[in-house]
Amino acid sequence: MRLFKTSYEQYTDESLMKKLASGEKQAFDVLYDRYASALFNYFYRMLWKDKEKAEDFVHDFFSKIIQKPTSFDTSRSFKTWMYSVANNMCKNEYKRQAVRAGTKNGLEDSYGIASESENAFSQTHFSIFKNEFEKKLNLLDEKHREAFIFRHIEGLSIKEIADLLKISEGTIKSRIFYATKHLAEELSHYQQEKTKHHG
Amino acid sequence: MAKDIFDSILEKDYHQLSQKELTELKEICQSENEFNVLKAFGKDVKSIANAPKLTPSVATKERLDEVFATAYGSTKKGVVFYRKGWFQLAASIVLIIGIGLVYLYTNNTPITPQLAQNTITENNVDQSNEEKSDNQKNISSEMEKDELALEKQSAAVINEKVIQKNTTVAPIPNQKETSFTVIKPVLAEKKTEVVSEDSEIAKTGNTSTNSLNKQAQEKIFQSYSAPATSAMDIQVESSKRTSKTSALTSMNSSSQNSVFNFLVVKY
Numbered sequence: 001m002r003l004f005k006t007s008y009e010q011y012t013d014e015s016l017m018k019k020l021a022s023g024e025k026q027a028f029d030v031l032y033d034r035y036a037s038a039l040f041n042y043f044y045r046m047l048w049k050d051k052e053k054a055e056d057f058v059h060d061f062f063s064k065i066i067q068k069p070t071s072f073d074t075s076r077s078f079k080t081w082m083y084s085v086a087n088n089m090c091k092n093e094y095k096r097q098a099v100r101a102g103t104k105n106g107l108e109d110s111y112g113i114a115s116e117s118e119n120a121f122s123q124t125h126f127s128i129f130k131n132e133f134e135k136k137l138n139l140l141d142e143k144h145r146e147a148f149i150f151r152h153i154e155g156l157s158i159k160e161i162a163d164l165l166k167i168s169e170g171t172i173k174s175r176i177f178y179a180t181k182h183l184a185e186e187l188s189h190y191q192q193e194k195t196k197h198h199g
Numbered sequence: 200m201a202k203d204i205f206d207s208i209l210e211k212d213y214h215q216l217s218q219k220e221l222t223e224l225k226e227i228c229q230s231e232n233e234f235n236v237l238k239a240f241g242k243d244v245k246s247i248a249n250a251p252k253l254t255p256s257v258a259t260k261e262r263l264d265e266v267f268a269t270a271y272g273s274t275k276k277g278v279v280f281y282r283k284g285w286f287q288l289a290a291s292i293v294l295i296i297g298i299g300l301v302y303l304y305t306n307n308t309p310i311t312p313q314l315a316q317n318t319i320t321e322n323n324v325d326q327s328n329e330e331k332s333d334n335q336k337n338i339s340s341e342m343e344k345d346e347l348a349l350e351k352q353s354a355a356v357i358n359e360k361v362i363q364k365n366t367t368v369a370p371i372p373n374q375k376e377t378s379f380t381v382i383k384p385v386l387a388e389k390k391t392e393v394v395s396e397d398s399e400i401a402k403t404g405n406t407s408t409n410s411l412n413k414q415a416q417e418k419i420f421q422s423y424s425a426p427a428t429s430a431m432d433i434q435v436e437s438s439k440r441t442s443k444t445s446a447l448t449s450m451n452s453s454s455q456n457s458v459f460n461f462l463v464v465k466y
């Protein structure tokens with residue numbers, strides 16, 4: 001029995017999940033502070049930059065954790081497990097949207113892009129690039145996009161991505177290669193403009 | 200996170216890539232130009248990834264808190280008393296004070312004097328016993344010396360008187376009785392003195408020698424201060440002295456006279 005209380009910030013994600021399962025509110029608060037923002041941004045990026053939807057997905061994810069903490073296997077990495085669950089939630093949303101609109105992955109071709117594209121040239125180079133990047137990223141097919149986002153945006157390793165998607169590391173690497181090459185080629189004219197401007 | 204080929208693209212120039220990395224990158228770039236495009240793209244993507252992130256609204260957290268309260272209630276909100284901050288602080292203070300008191304108490308308590316006295320007493324007893332036995336040995340050796348000296352002295356006096364007897368005229372008949380009348384009280388007095396000394400010894404518990412030789416007696420008195428071993432020893436000693444004195448009384452009158460004179464001179 002530990003006499004002196006250890007700060008919850010010092011606990012690992014997995015330990016916090018155990019404490020959360022035993023009803024410790026502080027464990028939940030720390031977990032939320034650690035991952036709510038990352039998760040929100042992930043949902044925001046994966047779900048067509050819809051803030052409200054991203055908020056709802058964050059709420060749904062943490063509600064699942066609260067109500068059914070045992071669904072988390074403590075032998076696994078929480079971060080990997082979290083993205084795995086989030087990714088599945090996105091996939092389910094794509095299916096729902098596909099059924100509703102009859103579009104590929106539920107993604108409307110002009111979703112959130114047209115209005116932003118109009119003002120693209122009035123923004124700085126980075127903002128232009130960012131907007132174009134988001135647009136091209138969303139146009140990628142799901143398996144390449146998720147691999148690319150996990151690796152380059154969320155900062156997961158190839159091994160972690162392979163673990164959460166339950167795919168071999170070679171396949172993940174191949175998907176990331178493809179997505180990277182495709183996006184770099186699509187956005188290469190921005191790089192050339194950038195070089196000219198600096199030159 | 201373990202570094203992979205994408206980190207190499209961002210960190211290295213094309214000519215810095217190892218053969219293994221070049222082979223690995225062959226799938227996406229075959230020239231330096233292509234590599235540079237990938238590198239520039241990777242840097243921009245990293246900037247996007249590192250850009251300030253959006254945060255969910257406070258309302259989302261509040262809704263989740265409600266969900267938590269519904270799921271677990273408020274039973275787990277309370278912390279066990281011994282894990283509360285104020286209790287831990289109070290316990291720490293009490294512990295520090297307690298340790299301090301124990302430390303002060305143990306450091307200020309003197310060693311019990313009784314223990315010290317006992318040690319000293321034991322040493323003294325040992326020492327006095329040793330001194331006692333040493334004194335007894337000294338006494339006995341001194342006594343032996345005294346006896347030898349006395350015997351030699353007596354033998355010398357006798358020899359002297361024998362020589363005188365052979366060379367001088369016969370003594371006056373009445374002189375013998377007179378001599379006895381004179382010497383007897385002296386000897387008796389001596390005996391009484393010895394006895395009185397012995398009785399004094401028995402009373403006080405101190406040992407002393409009684410010798411006919413005053414020098415020896417003085418010497419013994421100076422050196423012997425050890426307690427008497429027993430009254431029996433004193434009696435034996437006194438009887439020895441008495442028998443020697445009696446031996447002197449059995450001498451002829453001229454010898455007695457000489458002895459008397461000698462004793463008068465001595466005493």
